[in-house]
Every structure is written in C-alpha cells, then in structure tokens.
Amino acid sequence: MALISQEEFKKITDFKQDICVSIFIPTQRGGKEVLEQKNKKHLKSTWDQVKRELEDRSVSAEKIKGIGKPIEALLEDPEFWRHQSDGLAIFSSEGFFEKYTVPVNFEAHHYISNDFYVKPLAPLTTDEGRFYLLAVQQDKVEFYEATKNTIGEIYVEDLTPSQLEDRVGYDFEEKNRKQKTQNSTMGTSTSHGYDAANRDDKNEILRFFNAIDKGLHEVLRDENVPLVVACQDYLFPIYKEANSYKNLFDQVVPGNPSDTDMFGLHEKALKVMEPHLEKKKRSKLESFNELTPDKTSSSISDIIPAAYEGKVDTLFLENRSEVWGTYDEQNRKVEVSKEQSSDNTSLMNLAAAKVIETGGSVFLIESAFMPEKEAKVNAIFRYS
Template sequence: MSMINENEFKKLADYEHGTCISIFIPTERAGKEVLEGKNKKHLHSEWTQIKKKLKEDDLSESSIEKISKPIQKLIDDRDFWRHQSDGLAIFVSPDFFSYYTVPVNFEAYHYISEEFYVKPLIPALTGDAKFNVLSIQLEDVKLYEVTRYSIAPVEIDDLTPSRLEERVGYDYKERSLQFRTQGEGGDKTQFHGHGGSERDEKTEIKQFFRAVDQGIKKYLQKENLPLLVYCQDYLFPIYKEANTYNHLFETVVPGNPNDTDILGIHKRSLEIFEPVMNENRDKKIKKYEELSSTENTTSALSDIIPAIYQGKVDTLFIENRAEVWGKYHEDEMKVEFSENHHDGKVSLLNLAAKKTIDMGGKVYLVEHEFMPQKKSKMNALLRF
C-alpha cells in the first residue's frame, strides 16, 4: 500500500516527459465486488482505452510495452486488490511508475499529457486537514499523522510505554473491567476489578495514560496539530484527565482500534474530524465573498494564472470535476484557451493548482454549489 505525502506529490508535480499517464479509478474496500474482481476490471478497462489512444498517437510499440509492464503486473496481483481504500491513483511513463491508495471515491478517469494530473490529490497539501490520531488501548499504543488523503505511523516506541504493564509493573494481571453509569444520563463511571488486588484500576490506567501523554507531548508540540483519540468510550474520560496537551480534540473516535486496519482507522477518524477540516476553507470562501467587490478577488482565468506565477494568489478555489483546456505562455503572461486536450494543450486547472502550491498558496477543490463565484471554474483570493 502506498499513500500520498508531500515529497511524493512534489515528485509527481515536477515530473515531465513526452508521455505521462495519470489513471484514477474508484475501488471497493471489501465485499462481493472485491471477490468478483471489480477493482481489477476497472483498471483493465481504463488501460485498454489508454493503449488504444497511445497507438492512435503513434507511440512506438516498445514504449507502450514498457509502460504496460507495471500496469499489467498490478492487474495480475491478487493480493494487491484485497487491500484497497476508496480510490486508486496511478502515474506512469516509460521511465516512471507509482501508485497511491487513497480514501477518495474517484470517478474513473485518465489523462495523457507531458505532465501528470495531480489536481485530485491537491487537498492533501493544503495543511488544513492535517492532524494526529492516538490509537490507545491498555495493551497497545500507536500514533498516526493524518490528512484527508493519507495516514502514516509515527515512531513512538522510544517515547512511551507500549502497554499498561510497562508503566505500573508486570505484577499487574489483566482483570475484567466493568463499568456502569449511575442513573440515566449520568456520567460517573465505577470500575470493579476482579482477582483480589487492592490497586485502584482507574488510577493505574490514568498513570499509564499520563506516561503516554508526557511521552508524545514534545513531538506533538512541534506542529501543535489537533490530537484525536481512538479508544473505547470508557477509556476516553480517563485519558482526558491525564492529558496535558492543549490541542486535544473533545470528541473521541469510539471503539477498539485493534478491530480494524490502518485504512479503517483513517476512515473512522475522518468521519469524526471532517467538519473541522472544512472550517478554514469556509472562512476563506466567506472572506472572498466579503471582498468580491474589491481588487483582492478575481474569477477570470486569464488574470488568475499570471497572478499565480507572480505569487499574488493567497487561496485558489477550483470547481471539482471541472476542466478548462489551454496553454499558458509565461513570457507573455498570456493564457490561450482551447476546446480540447489536443496539440499540446493541458489542463489549466491542474497547472494552476500545482503552481499555487509551489508558490506557497492554498488550493481547495470545491463543489459547484459552494464556489464563491459560480460562473467561473476557478476563483482566486489575492494577497494584500
């Protein structure tokens, strides 16, 4: 499994070749569709169309064969198709091959050009969606760095005890923890240990959680990202008592994280955190609307792209699933529009998105109904 990160994105965005192919397909995580090979069939179908176009474009048989090898190897890999998320993005040229499993339900799509089509992956680079997830049980502790499109483990073995016994002593024996809430709607939980121990189990758990908190705190304070905790409901109030990190998210991801895999942890975490991820985008849209009658906004693509190259764009809004074809002549600061993707014309929205990120701006893919200026497929909030 490979998931996108900033370094990988930059590699894709900077890559140029005479033939660059970008493929996006929806995938199923499990169920009947997986057993019947639906994911594999999607890729096979897209690749059949691509090969036909490459032949029509007079690409040599040897180049097509070179490109085909890693694609066919992926199609034939049964184990690969058993471990999918919601979408698969593949980038291939005669001398390059990479794929990314991402929690995005792509529409089946391919793009053939001299550059890769990275626009669907842009939200992973905005930074607004970045947060940490602490997966914690009495016998297991893991930390992840998460974005809308990715999840990556953080190495914390040297920072924290990995299980309760390491903190409170190995004479501690696992006991059945029972709890009950006093009165309907009450919030006081009582713990009852079995086995005759005089230790207060809640105190021991809190001691363990405090050690975890202190162990990861220095790492968390490097970026001060929100910390989302994934654990069983009865453990979260104890962790909150032990916590000293200022950016702990108040809502827990309920359940035992050991009951799922890393993609499941990612999916469950996004379900809880998604409303927060849209806050900065919504604030920027509101700011655009407030300034729409000033010189600090524009919806004209012929003005936006030169402004991007001059570093003037603070935030770019691009209509999701939209496309505009053409070419940008940087020396003349002129945008040439086209009706199609032929004769050297490229996706201007893909170009604008890549360059905005490169110049330190932010990009949001926005559904049509949420675009600040709906008559245009791209809106820009300019720097003051």
C-alpha cells in the same frame, strides 16, 4: 496506505516528459467487490483504454510497454489489492512510476499529457476536512487518515508499541489483573480497569503514550492537519501530557474504541470535529465576497500567471469541469482552447499544481457553490 508528502507531490508536478499517464479509479476496501477483484478489473480496463489512446497517437509499442510495465506488475500483485482505501492514483511515464492508495473517492479518470494530473489530489494537500484519528487503548493502538467522507488505516506497527505491555513490560498486565481480582474480592470496582489514583499506573501509561507520540512523529512531522484521539475519557489528559504534535484536537472522541468498528469511529469523530472541518473553506468563501476586486479574480488569464509567481493564496476550482489551453510563462500569456488536444493541457491542473507548490490552498467546489458561478476558476490573491 501511502501518504503524499510535500516532497513527493513536488516530484510528481515537476516531472515533464512527452507522455505522462495519470490514472484515478475509485476502489473498495473489502467485501464482495474485493473478493471479485473489482478494483483490479477496473485498473485493467482503464489501462487497456489508455493503451488504445496511446496507439491512436502513434506512440511506439516500446514506449507503451515501458509506461505500462509497472502497471502490469500491479495487476499481478495480489497482496497490493488486499490493502486498498477509497481511491487509487497512478502516475506513470518512462523512467517514472508512483502509486498512492488514498482516502479520497475519485471519479474514474485518466489523463495523457506531457505532465501529470494532480487536481484530484487537492483534498490531500489542503486541510479541508482532512484529519488523523488515533484510537488508543491499553491493549491496542490504531491510526487512521480520514476526511469528511472516508477513513483508511495507516499501519504504524513498526513505529509505535501495539499495546501497553509492549512498552512497560509484562509486570503491568500482571499487576493490573491482580488489582482487578482484589477489587472483585473486596466488592469494589473501577470502570477504568485500574485505580485512577494510582500514580505508578498513570506513569506507566504516560510512558506508553510517550512511545506512541514518538513513533507518530515519523508520520506527522511535516503535517498541518488535526489529530483527534479516540479513547476513554480518563486516558485523554494523560495522552495530552505526552503529546508533542502541534495540531492535537482539544476534544476527545469519547468511549472505548473497541466498542465499534473503523466506520463507527469515523462517525463519532465527525460529530466531534464537525465545527472545525469546513471552517477554513467557509472562511475563504466569505473572504472572496468581502474583499475588494483587486484582491480576487475569476479570470484564468490573470490567475495562471499569479499562481506561477506565488501570488495566489486560495484557489477554487469547479470540481467536474476543465479549462484547456496553454501558458507561455516567459510572456505571461494564457491561451484558452475549446477542447483538449495533444498541443494543450489542463489549465486548472496547472493552476492547482502551482498554488499547492507555493503553499496556497486549493478547494474543489461544486458549481452551485463557486463564489463567481459564471467562472470555473476563482482565486484570492495574497496581500502585497
């Protein structure tokens, strides 16, 4: 799975050209749908529809071919379709192509304009219910990116040792097996598979965890979301000692990770993380209602210029809605249109891109939970 860094996000939002195509489709991770190539068929039908719309706009066949070439290549890549998450986002234009398999359940959507559509990516840029999950045992390491509704594995074999033996050598496994045999012969047992009081064993596990932490730094260095660890209870204090990531969650997902599958781990992690997951969003929603009117707005004509000037702290967007129009940055003038046309753009997308770019938070909210329900866009301004 590819993660979208701040730099990659900015590259997408900065790109402007006469024809930019954004495609979002829900995908399945495995099972019958994958075997029947449902994901691939969904992209093909969407791209066919986009081509027809481009033709209706009198876009040249040569330009359509240039935009579609990397999409067509994806459709012919069987290996790509074997490793999907919950959603696929594609950004394609002449001379530009990016694709992301992400743990977000997109609604099927495509967008043609002179910029790319990034509003659906907001959950990946705001720590609303997003977290990393590290499932670690002495013989297995797995790393996941998750939200409240989804989970997907991030492959880190090239960054971290896959088992303790890889880090500290064969001697540990051999010594550990002898220890178990001795305990069995003597009629004693240890539920942890090694003598917890054995300092040498702890040091070897600490070395193993240090190597994992070092490898994960390559993924987590610019992140600001929680990392929760799933492991047996006795291992968690050792991992905490090795950890250097500033947002390690202080509670462990208990039990042996091998006792369940990825989705079972996700369910257990959510129980541990539940008090944290929506804390920020709840706090911001409460703030909107408590702040004085000069610190909030529900007017798109005020919010867009403020977003461009980096003055928006938090943006609430009605999830299934759009506001079409234009923005004249030089004159700070917003014009709202009744419907989409080739001459306007999504003002909600414009606001989302600028708020994320300037370090603000963007939340996609169902209409019933918007702070000001009569408006599709609400904002909290940064204090001056």
